[in-house]
Amino acid sequence: MAFKAGQNKGRTSRIVDAEGSTAIRFDNVSLRYGTGPDVLQDISFYLDPGSFHFLTGQSGAGKTSLLSLLYLARRPTQGSVQMFGRDVSSAPRDALPALRRRIGVVFQEFRLLDHLSTLDNVALPLRVAGVSEAEIQRHVPELLGWVGLSRHLHATPPTLSGGQKQRVAIARAVINRPDLLVADEPTGSVDDRTATRLMHLFMELNRLGTTVLIATHNEGLVRKFPFERLHLEGGQVSVLPPLAGWAAGDGLFAGGNPLADLEDL
Amino acid sequence: MARFLRSDLPVAADPGNRFLPLLVAAMVFLATLALAGALALQDMTTRWRGSMTGTLTVQVPPVAGESSADTVARVDRVVRLLASLPEVAAAVPVADEQLVQMLQPWLGSDVLIADLPVPRLVDVSLKVEAMAGLDAMLARVRDVAPGALIDDHRVWLARLIALADGIRLLAWATLGLVGTATTAAVVYATRSGLAVHRPHIEVLHLIGATDGYVARQFARRALIHGLIGGAIGTLMAAPALIALLALLAPLEGGLVPVVTPASVHFLGLALLPLLAGGVVMITAYRTVRRQLARML
Numbered sequence: 001m002a003f004k005a006g007q008n009k010g011r012t013s014r015i016v017d018a019e020g021s022t023a024i025r026f027d028n029v030s031l032r033y034g035t036g037p038d039v040l041q042d043i044s045f046y047l048d049p050g051s052f053h054f055l056t057g058q059s060g061a062g063k064t065s066l067l068s069l070l071y072l073a074r075r076p077t078q079g080s081v082q083m084f085g086r087d088v089s090s091a092p093r094d095a096l097p098a099l100r101r102r103i104g105v106v107f108q109e110f111r112l113l114d115h116l117s118t119l120d121n122v123a124l125p126l127r128v129a130g131v132s133e134a135e136i137q138r139h140v141p142e143l144l145g146w147v148g149l150s151r152h153l154h155a156t157p158p159t160l161s162g163g164q165k166q167r168v169a170i171a172r173a174v175i176n177r178p179d180l181l182v183a184d185e186p187t188g189s190v191d192d193r194t195a196t197r198l199m200h201l202f203m204e205l206n207r208l209g210t211t212v213l214i215a216t217h218n219e220g221l222v223r224k225f226p227f228e229r230l231h232l233e234g235g236q237v238s239v240l241p242p243l244a245g246w247a248a249g250d251g252l253f254a255g256g257n258p259l260a261d262l263e264d265l
Numbered sequence: 266m267a268r269f270l271r272s273d274l275p276v277a278a279d280p281g282n283r284f285l286p287l288l289v290a291a292m293v294f295l296a297t298l299a300l301a302g303a304l305a306l307q308d309m310t311t312r313w314r315g316s317m318t319g320t321l322t323v324q325v326p327p328v329a330g331e332s333s334a335d336t337v338a339r340v341d342r343v344v345r346l347l348a349s350l351p352e353v354a355a356a357v358p359v360a361d362e363q364l365v366q367m368l369q370p371w372l373g374s375d376v377l378i379a380d381l382p383v384p385r386l387v388d389v390s391l392k393v394e395a396m397a398g399l400d401a402m403l404a405r406v407r408d409v410a411p412g413a414l415i416d417d418h419r420v421w422l423a424r425l426i427a428l429a430d431g432i433r434l435l436a437w438a439t440l441g442l443v444g445t446a447t448t449a450a451v452v453y454a455t456r457s458g459l460a461v462h463r464p465h466i467e468v469l470h471l472i473g474a475t476d477g478y479v480a481r482q483f484a485r486r487a488l489i490h491g492l493i494g495g496a497i498g499t500l501m502a503a504p505a506l507i508a509l510l511a512l513l514a515p516l517e518g519g520l521v522p523v524v525t526p527a528s529v530h531f532l533g534l535a536l537l538p539l540l541a542g543g544v545v546m547i548t549a550y551r552t553v554r555r556q557l558a559r560m561l
Contacts, residue, residue, distance in 0.1 A: 111467075
């Protein structure tokens with residue numbers, strides 16, 4: 001469950017769940033860049049392990065900043081961020097790689113390595129974790145097939161369409177089954193149909209235990225899926241109920257692999 | 266090899282990396298010449314020192330008008346006297362043929378020693394490193410052979426060794442300077458490479474790459490470039506060294522021993538390109554680690 005800013009003070013929460021889920025807890029977190037104003041002001045919230053949330057808010061509300069705290073690209077100016085059973089905001093620098101390997105990130109602008117093939121881009125999280133080349137050759141093509149990119153294993157990102165790049169970025173984020181998936185506008189450059197299908201991929205991952213947080217300002221998408229919204233406004237966070245009226249699992253996957261026909265897109 | 270070179274960062278195309286082999290080649294060329302000079306001079310001065318200690322040369326001047334048999338007899342008397350002294354291990358007259366050989370550069374090969382007022386020489390080996398009562402010895406030798414001289418080589422060799430030592434120091438200094446310049450250039454090239462790849466490195470970091478993982482990518486490429494440059498430098502230096510040895514060869518057999526290259530020296534020179542590769546690799550690795558430690 002999630003709750004409003006300030007409500008969790010003094011609460012003892014289960015921060016780590018079994019089976020690779022993780023709870024997220026922000027305590028009085030502020031963030032500012034240099035000497036500028038606070039982008040995030042004293043925000044506190046708690047996300048259950050294995051939960052699925054949208055992160056909403058106007059452009060410039062601080063969604064990307066909040067996400068950057070979650071994927072450990074920044075440390076808060078004050079306050080603490082807890083996940084994986086520890087205060088990650090004060091974790092020593094050499095502890096960060098191991099923590100980051102448990103987080104899958106889909107960046108807004110994909111941030112693929114243009115000189116590497118699709119296969120090598122998706123293999124990166126495995127390579128940095130020291131996974132054997134044999135394992136990589138077995139798993140990566142399989143996942144790329146699953147997101148409909150079998151025919152583009154050796155293509156480099158500049159030769160791919162926006163939607164294809166997005167799927168490569170998503171495949172890279174999920175290849176090592178992260179405990180936490182953070183996605184920044186992951187459906188920003190695809191049509192509604194593809195966006196829905198990508199949402200299904202995230203839901204499938206969530207079903208396997210991953211805690212998911214998706215930043216989006218696509219209201220149509222938020223209305224379509226029954227997930228609570230972490231809403232940012234004026235540097236403050238609030239948790240709002242789902243806009244959609246149905247519950248997850250209502251035959252969403254009845255048609256088999258929801259991404260099976262993405263190759264045509 | 267392809268797997269070893271596989272890199273997540275396009276470091277191979279870095280502008281800095283393109284000039285690195287060239288730079289290392291030039292540096293290894295200079296270092297090879299400097300090291301060869303230093304090693305050769307070290308060897309020479311050691312041998313000169315060895316030949317300086319524990320030996321003397323006694324010059325027995327000819328007396329005008331005496332027969333060559335008389336000269337030989339006088340030299341024999343000097344040799345016998347010297348051999349009887351307690352400090353002397355051996356006293357051997359220098360053969361006429363050897364005298365001719367030593368004079369050959371100045372007088373040509375058809376010299377008749379007997380016809381020239383050339384002093385005869387006696388090589389004396391001492392049981393001690395240096396002779397204390399040199400004057401007393403000279404007085405006794407002059408009783409037998411008036412006008413005889415004793416040369417303990419000291420002054421002449423000391424000057425020669427001082428010169429050689431100076432040149433040798435210069436060679437080592439050159440080697441140090443070359444090493445420092447190479448290291449500085451590698452640091453600069455690596456830093457510019459890091460700046461170019463900063464966005465990629467951020468991505469690698471965010472998906473869990475350690476600093477060591479990133480640094481190894483730069484280090485592997487640097488090693489290859491260092492080894493290629495080193496090999497080119499050695500190949501360029503080899504003909505230069507061979508030419509120098511050819512120029513020095515005619516001097517061999519003169520008054521002092523000249524360069525006789527030992528196999529250990531060649532081994533040292535052959536190790537230089539490997540050393541260069543190692544230095545370049547370690548420098549790149551440490552530069553990357555230092556720079557990355559400033560990122561989150």
